[in-house]
Amino acid sequence: MGGAGVAPTFDLVQGTELPGAAPLAPGVRALAAVSGGPDSTALLVWLVESGVDVTAAHFDHALRPDSARDAEHVAWLCARLGVPLIQGRRARELPRGSLQAAARALRYEFLERVRCETGCDVVCFGHTADDVVEGAVMHLLRGSALAGLRGMPQRRGHYFRPLLHVWRADVETYLRVRAIEPLRDPSNADASHSARARARHVLLPRLERDRPGLSLRLRAAAETAARLQGQLEAGALRLIHDGVAFRGELRAAPRAVRLEAYRQLYGRLPALTRRQLEAMDALALAGTTGSGLDLPGRLRLRVKTDRVSVDVAVVTEPEPPRLAVRACKGCAEPGAAHLRPGMELTVGYRRPGLRMRPLGAPGSRKLQDVLTDAKVPRHLRDRLPLVFADGRLAWVPGIAVDGDCAALWGGAAAHVTIEGGPEFPVVLSGSLQPRSPVI
Secondary structure, three states: OOOOOOOOOOOOOOOOOOOOOOOOOOOEEEEEEEOHHHHHHHHHHHHHHOOOOEEEEEEEEOOOOHHHHHHHHHHHHHHHHHOEEEEEEOOOOOOOOOHHHHHHHHHHHHHHHHHHOOOOEEOOOOOHHHHHHHHHHHHHHOOHHHHHHHHOOOOOOOOOOOOOOOOOOHHHHHHHOOOOOOOOOHHHHOOOOOOOHHHHHHHHHHHHHOOOOOHHHHHHHHHHHHHHHHHHHHHHHHOEEEEEEOHHEEEEEEHHHHHHHHHHOOOOOOOOOOOHHHHHHHHHHHHOOOEEEEEOOOEEEEEOOOOOEEEEEEEEEEEEEOOEEEEOOOOOOOOOEOOOOOOOEEEEOOOOOOEOOOOOOOEEEEEEHHHHOOOOOOOHHHHOOOEEOOOOEEOOOOOEEOOOEEEEOOOOEEEEEEEEEOOOOOOOOOOOOOOOOOO
16 A cells, blocks of 8 residues: 555645646655665655655665665554565675665666555656766766766656656745755765765865856756757667667667767666767777677677668577697797696686786786787776686787796796687787797
8 A cells, every 4th residue: 555645744834836847647656775874765755745645665775784774664653654564684795896886776676676665657756856966076076078067867768757857945935844854975075085065065065165056057958958869769779679779770870879878889887988978889880790799788789781770689609619738848839838747737807906017128017018008999998818827817919928927048948839719810010028929
């Protein structure tokens, strides 16, 4: 049973509505994402006072020792309002990478599961106009294009943000006249660790003092960007037919529309970088049939024929190559490296954190920098077989040998070559080890 028809125990105060809030259509069943903070609390109270059939959902990320208190507060609030509440708590380790992105993914997974279980039509979030402005500033500082300036959309699929045109000051007034005290997350005020907090408490107040009304103008600019981005996305959508795009149509489309089409074909998070999109564009326009481009998430962009240019498919794991090792006192065989004998040699692929001390170069270097200097295309780097000696990166075939693993000239050596596995076309003009010519 939802909240419609249930009289809230908080007093409804006339004349203190949320200006700019977008009403839901009659009969819509809503799932409100409630953290307990000011915005989501105001959202829930406003939905109840508007007569919406609403269920609340709270997800505990378990990132703070006292996070259970937030869940208790939300339960108390829902009991006061007569709103059903479904709670969830993180029970597994967060994946490596961005903590914020990982937490967000788990939260959305929880909300989508609850939406399906409850039969709700939409999931409502409490984001406000201030969130749009803060997001636009942060994206601009990072060099974002149109999609970043527009901020979050008000509607996307089953997700709806009714308060996206409501300012935070109005939210605070709305709660204050009802004597409702929301939770206050201290991390939201920590400008030393949060980019959003710096934008909210430092950057925007300073800009607003120098240019009064700047936040209003930024919000208007974000609305314009959203409208233009919507047109761009609509144009890109017309280029996609059942998951593929046709090369003739791509060549006739503006570049910005093509790049958006590639984003839609990819359809995953994290989003593709500008460089990845440009690589996709070059391949889609001029690549030969059968060529492809590896993308994050074990996906691959494929060029099939002149008529079907883009296809996103799962990347299969390449067959691991084999090492051939024999004793040697020095030779000039192409494609061989000469390493110190007695080490355990294995073959693998790139992984985060790899370093080596290239023979002939000063100091230790990241593998990423070695590959960049060698001008190895980014989309090929994960396919380059690497040789490890006692677990240490010893040889990047065709590019560099680790100085601590290389055999002394004229002395006993392990003559190492790679057999089988995927073909990897690295063509360079020279080698850092004279006895290990370029493959």
